[in-house]
Amino acid sequence: MNTITAEIITIGDEILFGQITDTNTQWIGAELSAIGVRTIRKSSVGDHKSEILRILAEAEQRADIVIITGGLGPTKDDITKTTLCEYFGTSLAIHEEALVFVTEFFRKRGREITDINKGQAALPLNATYIPNTRGTAPGMWFQERNTIFVSLPGVPHEMIGLMTDEIIPRLKQSFELPVIYHKMIKTIGIGESFLAERIEAWEDALPSHIKLAYLPSMSMVKLRLTATGTNVDVLEKEVQEQVIKVLPLISPYVFGYDSDEFEDVVAELLKKSGQSLSAAESCTGGYLSHLITKIPGCSAYFEGGVVSYSNEAKMHTLGVQEQTLLAHGAVSEETIREMAEGVRKRFQTTFGLATSGIAGPDGGTAEKPVGTVWIALATPQQTITKKLTLGGTREQNIHQSAISLLNVLRKVLLNIPLD
């Protein structure tokens, strides 16, 4: 079976000039992928007839499906319909059904339809009318030569409605589509290249119909497996077998799958454990508590925390000994230990988290350069301390410190040995 390919074309100067965010093409790409249509290109062009004509011709050469959004408004700068007429060698005519709908649309809102708005009901003669219940610009479907062209309004909720209710079902009828199965393995605490080395042999041995992609983001790497075939159950089973094969190589780093978010995973573990938590933050300055408290329902396990930015705060609200600060400084294993144990005691929680470091850009010394961060987790049995050496911007170092500490907590909750 041939792969069915699509191109997505967005029309509008405001997108090219970065004045508005285009959320449509990401959504369309995901929907097409979900039904087994492979998007081979996305393009944005301005409101210029010549550029629109050119990209239509290019896309028709490459793709089975061309989905066009934007440029269907009632004003002068919306030229998609007239350009489509020129491209297909046809002309505009009022579509009766569309006219009734548009007239009704305005009547319902207590407004008389204007001539400009009547124009919304004019469609190219070769267009199949696709009713848009959410706005005045109809969708259009063209089956010309060997390509299907779809023209949709750029307003996201109108586009999404038309795609969901009309276009996706029609595409499923029009093509014999392959079945695609996606699986995402989410890792933390290991860099892309180190991960790649660990799984190189497994990756090289993947069957040709299962593709692997690395999707790195700050302090995490997602592994995306994409299987293409004809039977979703078979594909799911094949992918699951690959996951089982690779897992032993990377299991300590895997925190979840598919739509799992790291903070949610840690929150779930905490909820299940029935344990409670408090945080003492110096260099993370509240960000760690924010990652915990942005999760709904966190009050079930999070008692609170202290942002002990000054040494006074460390002493008076956490009970860090003055001599500890004098002898070892705020960024030291001795201080972080007292911070974690102090906050755990003060808030009477199972776990006490603590961070202290030099986030930068200033404040570094030869002995303790910017990026030196101590993190600690106090438990009823012991206090785990870890030194991080980070090399990012201030905000990245703050983020990395908080995530690394939550990862220590995750490992403790799962009895994963700490490295």
Place this chain on the structure above:
Amino acid sequence: MNTITAEIITIGDEILFGQITDTNTQWIGAELSAIGVRTIRKSSVGDHKSEILRILAEAEQRADIVIITGGLGPTKDDITKTTLCEYFGTSLAIHEEALVFVTEFFRKRGREITDINKGQAALPLNATYIPNTRGTAPGMWFQERNTIFVSLPGVPHEMIGLMTDEIIPRLKQSFELPVIYHKMIKTIGIGESFLAERIEAWEDALPSHIKLAYLPSMSMVKLRLTATGTNVDVLEKEVQEQVIKVLPLISPYVFGYDSDEFEDVVAELLKKSGQSLSAAESCTGGYLSHLITKIPGCSAYFEGGVVSYSNEAKMHTLGVQEQTLLAHGAVSEETIREMAEGVRKRFQTTFGLATSGIAGPDGGTAEKPVGTVWIALATPQQTITKKLTLGGTREQNIHQSAISLLNVLRKVLLNIPLD
């Protein structure tokens, strides 16, 4: 003078399949527009050599500048560099300067460089090496035939850093660009439509070569004035005159200009004032402290804070009276007042900030629905309290609460009357 045109090409299956949001092309389009370069097309193609080669050839025909992002990672699915070699008929070779940098990059992080990472230092022989201080994938600049090709990593903060520090300045040198002068007026605490009403007459009277754009973001609206002409000093003077005209209409809402960030502006005011600050957070759960502590040098005025999530924490670490909590609840004017005054006293600071509310999605009642938030600022003279009624997601409500409170602090520091 000819218009200088650009095309932006994004490489990566994950963008075509809608698995990640492409924020890069919007940013690049806006930056190019800001220096008078007209983006004529944006395209995304997959990690497939043939498709990348095809779009490179097409773009070279159409544009003076081709900016390519993505596909520069160290792993097998990143093929941009090898494809560029094939396109330019050259080959990869280790670039000594790049190798030194990458090795150092890992050494700084206490890691040995792997062979895979050494590959990051291999560049096409015809590439000009553009150092990337934020990551391991260098930028590349190619001047071939009549087109400039730029290849950048897809990681947004790396791409933005390279464009800002290296590429934009080089493009300005390489082309005779029209003179464009931008001025951004940044407002907070007033909605787009209300702002538009206040300045309607002024906006209608703007000369035709000065354009106004509203750029709303959460809880802020930026007004961007763009003047086009031939002499930058003239343009700057004309724009400045317009700013002076509009300012009286909106001055209480204006917190800064151009690259000013709200948190930096408040930080500057605090530093100048010589006053100190502490924070007691319930619904913002550490986010407010994070906004304060993400600014370098904040230890000059920020003593610390308490994330008093539980009532116990409110009583024991802030001295909120039990009967206050029993009589009025945690989300009340009485409690927020005691929180602000309590944290100010405990940390012995000039100002004490406090937040308490229902961020959602759960926890709302008929009397106190989700989005009900109390904020307070305790000063040596008085305690200012304010009730917010927010309608966003949990994270939006957290953000809005923190920003609104910092805006109260800004107004107090500037003696702007509170509404």
